[in-house]
Amino acid sequence: MVRGxxxxxxxxxxxxxxNPRQPPPEGGDYVxxxxxxxxLEAAARLGDKHNAAIARRTGIAESSVSRILRGxxxxxxxxxxxxxxxxxxxxRRVIKRVPIEALA
Numbered sequence: 080m081v082r083g084x085x086x087x088x089x090x091x092x093x094x095x096x097x098n099p100r101q102p103p104p105e106g107g108d109y110v111x112x113x114x115x116x117x118x119l120e121a122a123a124r125l126g127d128k129h130n131a132a133i134a135r136r137t138g139i140a141e142s143s144v145s146r147i148l149r150g151x152x153x154x155x156x157x158x159x160x161x162x163x164x165x166x167x168x169x170x171r172r173v174i175k176r177v178p179i180e181a182l183a
Contacts, residue, residue, distance in 0.1 A: 113159070114173045115148055121166035137161040 127133050130148060134141035139158050146152035154162060163170050 108179045109176045110179060111153070111174050112150075112177045113147065113153055114175050115150060117173045118162060118166065118168065119148070121168055125166065133162075137165045 122128070122133050122136075125136070127136055130141050130144045133139070133148075134144045137144075137158070139147075139154075139161055143152065143154075143158065147154050147158070159170060159174070162168060163173075
């Protein structure tokens, strides 16, 4: 267990594809993680290069944006939807399955 962080853990096996709708192959536990570089690329296309700009555009608290971008926290569904809508992101493309072993 990783202390100080909350992860949504699935007992389904991880997908080897970028398509989370594809049936996963056999495997272990995994978590869903935001692909931060893809988010930053989308934000930069609109001129949002700083946490404050992303926070202003999306209505997400700047402290939360900062934690998300540093990988210290994952966005809740509401925040993920705000990021998706404001930066025209397909959540199926920016939320990745990551095996728990990779986080250790």
